[in-house]
Amino acid sequence: MKVRAFHLALGSISAPPSAPTLWGHLAWWVRYTQGEAALKEWLLAFRQDPPFLISSAFPTGYLPRPLLPPVQVQDTVERKKLKGLRYLSLETFKRVVQEGETALRESPELTQDKAPSISLATQTRVGIARSTGTAQEGILFTDRVYWLNNRKGEQTWTVYVHLRQEAAYLEEALRDIGTFGYGGKASVGLGRFEVVGTQEMDLPEAPKPTHYVTLSPTLPQGEGYWALETYWGRLGGHYALAETPFKRPYLRAKEGSVFKEKPAGGLLDVTPEPAPEAGVQVWEYLWAFPLGVRVTPHSEGNWGVGA
Numbered sequence: 001m002k003v004r005a006f007h008l009a010l011g012s013i014s015a016p017p018s019a020p021t022l023w024g025h026l027a028w029w030v031r032y033t034q035g036e037a038a039l040k041e042w043l044l045a046f047r048q049d050p051p052f053l054i055s056s057a058f059p060t061g062y063l064p065r066p067l068l069p070p071v072q073v074q075d076t077v078e079r080k081k082l083k084g085l086r087y088l089s090l091e092t093f094k095r096v097v098q099e100g101e102t103a104l105r106e107s108p109e110l111t112q113d114k115a116p117s118i119s120l121a122t123q124t125r126v127g128i129a130r131s132t133g134t135a136q137e138g139i140l141f142t143d144r145v146y147w148l149n150n151r152k153g154e155q156t157w158t159v160y161v162h163l164r165q166e167a168a169y170l171e172e173a174l175r176d177i178g179t180f181g182y183g184g185k186a187s188v189g190l191g192r193f194e195v196v197g198t199q200e201m202d203l204p205e206a207p208k209p210t211h212y213v214t215l216s217p218t219l220p221q222g223e224g225y226w227a228l229e230t231y232w233g234r235l236g237g238h239y240a241l242a243e244t245p246f247k248r249p250y251l252r253a254k255e256g257s258v259f260k261e262k263p264a265g266g267l268l269d270v271t272p273e274p275a276p277e278a279g280v281q282v283w284e285y286l287w288a289f290p291l292g293v294r295v296t297p298h299s300e301g302n303w304g305v306g307a
Contacts, residue, residue, distance in 0.1 A: 001162055001205060002200070002201075003160040003161060003162050003200075003201060003203055004161045004163060004170075004198060004199070004200055005160055005161075005198060005199050005200075005201055006158065006159045006160075006161065006170070006174055006198050007158050007195070007197040007198065008057060008156060008158065008174075008178065008193040008194070008195060008196070009193060010057075010156070010192075010193045011193065016056070016157070017056060017157070017159065017182060018056045018216070018217060019054050019055055019056045019215075019216035019217060020217060020233070020285045021233075022174075022177070023054055024233075024236050024284075024285065025177045026054075026170075026173055026177070027039060027042065027043065028237040029173045029177060030173075031237065032237070043267075043283060046267055046285070046287075047266070047267050050164065051164055051167055052163045052164055052165065052167050052170075053162040053164070053216070053288075054289070055215035055289045056159070056215060057157040058157060058158060058215075059116035059155060060156045060158045061089055061090060061158075062088060062093075063087065063088055063090065063093045063203070063215065064087060064088075064213075064255045064256035065085055065086060065087065065088050065093075066093075066097060066213040066258050066293055067213075067225040067226065067227055067256050068096070068100055068258060068293070069100070069225070069295075070083075070101055071101040071102050071104065071105065078105070081110055082101075082104055082105075085115065086115075087115065087116050088104075088107070089108065089109065090203075090204055092104070092109060093204055095107075097204065097205065097206040097213065097292065097293040097294065098206045098207075098294055100295070100296065116155060156197075159174075160203065162289065171198060174195050175195050178194055178195060180192070205291045205293075206292045206293050206294035207292075208294065209292025209293055209294055210294050210296075211258050211260050211292075212258065212261075212262045212290035212291065212292060213258045213290070213291050213293050214253065214255060214257055214263055214265075214289055214290055214291075215289035216255060216285075216288060217229075217231075217252045217253065217255060217286060218253055218257070218263055218286050218287065219252065219253070219263075219265050219266070219268065219286050220251065220252070221261075221263060222259055222260055222263075223259070223260040223261075224258050224259035225257065226253045226254075226257045226258075226259075227256065227257055228251055228252070229251070229252060230249055230251055231251075231252055232247070232249045233247040233270065234246055234247065235272075235276055235282065239276040242277075243274060244276070245276075246272055247271075247272060247282055247284065248269075248270040248272055248273075250268060250270060250284070258293055258295070259288075259290070262290050263290055264287070264288060265286045266286060266287060267283040267285060267287075268283065268284045268286050270282050270284045
């Protein structure tokens with residue numbers, strides 16, 4: 001699949017950038033730079049025929065491990081290392097989507113421990129009194145924080161966009177979003193990033209695919225190999241101060257989930273009760289970002305296909 005890649009240098013964040021979160025910030029960028037009428041037109045396009053598909057962000061040069069039937073390994077150490085692989089290099093991903101998980105046993109990620117560095121840490125903060133803007137005595141708490149750079153501080157993350165129509169504003173919009181930060185805790189400095197490069201490239205797919213792996217969360221449908229999560233999102237923009245600042249919770253299939261039929265997905269209405277503003281609908285981006293995978297009877301082994 002031909003895509004445009006946006007490489008991001010991330011600081012400390014509360015969670016890696018997901019496609020729904022980035023798309024939500026793009027919607028607010030359209031609202032604040034072009035007005036409400038432009039936002040409604042933009043949303044209508046995504047409800048009918050999305051002008052582009054956007055992926056979640058992954059370490060540059062890596063993609064999420066497809067959730068395929070696991071290869072049967074007797075050695076305990078190797079089995080544990082295989083279980084811990086979350087991201088695959090583009091070359092390993094290309095082999096896995098064509099040959100199945102048996103290709104992982106020869107991969108540099110397993111044999112040479114070449115996997116992206118992701119650290120989870122805690123950050124201590126002090127409570128601030130809203131009335132005075134000063135620190136509150138005895139109020140300390142900790143936040144969970146991801147540090148996504150490698151030891152040399154060189155690791156970047158990449159968002160892939162499959163353009164179906166021209167969208168020249170994307171780079172400017174992402175640069176603006178990175179300046180102010182995305183997601184939870186952006187108000188205290190988390191979630192900031194810098195767009196450090198873009199490139200046109202092809203993402204690997206299996207010829208004559210039998211299944212499809214998604215690079216963005218999407219609606220579970222049909223048969224496949226899924227990892228599901230229940231998601232409770234917060235409203236963005238000035239709706240973050242609404243009486244009910246949470247979106248309606250829903251169930252979604254995570255990145256790396258594999259479907260037998262090519263998934264489509266769409267926008268999901270997650271308007272809370274009460275709505276943040278009369279007549280307003282809140283939409284969540286859940287379009288799939290599908291890449292072809294070939295699952296053969298050999299690669300399926302003794303594992304069944306679950307729905």
